[in-house]
Amino acid sequence: MTKKLKPVAIAPELENNELSKAQKTFNQLIKQIEKRRATLMEWEVVAPRVxxxxxxxxxPLANTLDNKLTKFVQALDHAH
Structure with a gap:
């Protein structure tokens, strides 16, 4: 299992209007990273089942289809 990391943020206790535009952008991007990290963890759980x-x-279905198509083409060739 991966260790749960604490999200990074610039002065999360400050009001939004006290942060600079760059700091607000940074915090916004950190939130996006956290959401995407959670989505990735979900995919890592589901992927092996898929x-x-x-x-x-x-x-098996693809192999069956391939075999049937091969027989079909051979039957067309024979009929020709």
Whole structure:
């Protein structure tokens, strides 16, 4: 597991109007990073399950489709 990091912010206890424009921008960007980090953590949990479903369900179907298409093309060739 990853260690929960405390978000960085410039003087979070100050009122927004006491911060400079650059400081407000910095804090806004830090919030965006935190949201994206949370989304990434969710994907890291879901991704292995998705990969497993692809292996178990989609690959066999793709192989079956490939085999059927091969037989279809061979039947067309034979009919020609």
């Amino acid at each position: 990969q497993q479903r692809v292996i178990e369900e989609l690959l």
